[in-house]
Amino acid sequence: MNILNIITEIQKVDPEVFDRLDSRRKVFQHFAGFGKKLAATAVPLAFGSMLNKAYGQTSADIVGVLNFALTLEHLEAEFYKQAVTAAPAAGAPAIAVTALTTIRDHEVAHVNALRSTITSLGGTPVALTAANFDFTAKGAVPTVFTNYGSMLAVAQAFEDTGVRAYKGQAGNLVSNNAVLEAALRIHSVEARHAAHIRRMRRDTPAIAAQQKPWITMKDRGGLPAFTQGIYDGEELTTQANVPIAGTFGTVTVSANAASEAFDEPLTREQVLAIVQPFIRM
Numbered sequence: 001m002n003i004l005n006i007i008t009e010i011q012k013v014d015p016e017v018f019d020r021l022d023s024r025r026k027v028f029q030h031f032a033g034f035g036k037k038l039a040a041t042a043v044p045l046a047f048g049s050m051l052n053k054a055y056g057q058t059s060a061d062i063v064g065v066l067n068f069a070l071t072l073e074h075l076e077a078e079f080y081k082q083a084v085t086a087a088p089a090a091g092a093p094a095i096a097v098t099a100l101t102t103i104r105d106h107e108v109a110h111v112n113a114l115r116s117t118i119t120s121l122g123g124t125p126v127a128l129t130a131a132n133f134d135f136t137a138k139g140a141v142p143t144v145f146t147n148y149g150s151m152l153a154v155a156q157a158f159e160d161t162g163v164r165a166y167k168g169q170a171g172n173l174v175s176n177n178a179v180l181e182a183a184l185r186i187h188s189v190e191a192r193h194a195a196h197i198r199r200m201r202r203d204t205p206a207i208a209a210q211q212k213p214w215i216t217m218k219d220r221g222g223l224p225a226f227t228q229g230i231y232d233g234e235e236l237t238t239q240a241n242v243p244i245a246g247t248f249g250t251v252t253v254s255a256n257a258a259s260e261a262f263d264e265p266l267t268r269e270q271v272l273a274i275v276q277p278f279i280r281m
Helices: 003-013 017-021 024-032 040-055 059-090 094-120 148-173 177-202 225-230 255-260 268-278
Strands: 246-248 251-253
Touching: 059 094, 059 148, 059 177, 059 268, 094 148, 094 177, 148 177, 148 225, 148 268, 225 268
Parallel strands: none
Antiparallel strands: 246 251
16 A cells, blocks of 8 residues: 555645645655554554545534535525516516526525435525525615626626635535535536526627636626626636646647636635625625
């Protein structure tokens, strides 16, 4: 059992593994001494203890992450319920109403799935209704349900936030494969929602010039200034400490293209700051 090789392989997936365990130097010092201090059969046990330190979560930890996700899903589900009803009068074409209806149904399904999972883990799901949300963002978007462009802008803000939020919490679910897989499935659907909402904005003549199918650097794509936190951090041009902008053989990757190639995670604190204007205390 080559423990050092295993850690190296883990580092390829999680570049922060040494931060989770200890400093790189100390980790290798610990294992260098195992041959002298421990029988070979004890090494896997010691290694397991280290991984538990790095990745171990309790059921309460997982429930906390899921309730955080459930709060976001309630936000989106309640938004789309109202959006579907208001969209025709707001100027949305019929095909857009159909898309918003599909997304609404997805978000409601996410709410139900998360509630059931939290209950199965012995937790209490957060209970939120439309009354808990202010989709005008405390007056920043007063036409959210009367103007189709405003409606899509808020939808994009929610979807782009959701993609980064799920990515930011995935590492906190690694001790429960079933929950992690379910969360990643929701993450992929949120990504499809984000892409479709961006396409819908691109298909709207008054918005088209401001909208790309992807995020370039930390550009908001025409969204209001108060949404900047959704896009801050997306301007990275390195991944796993490897620069991905530059010339590679006959191909030159621009800084813009490098930033577009990856979505970056958001912390729970960053997400809560982003959605705070939409939540009634």
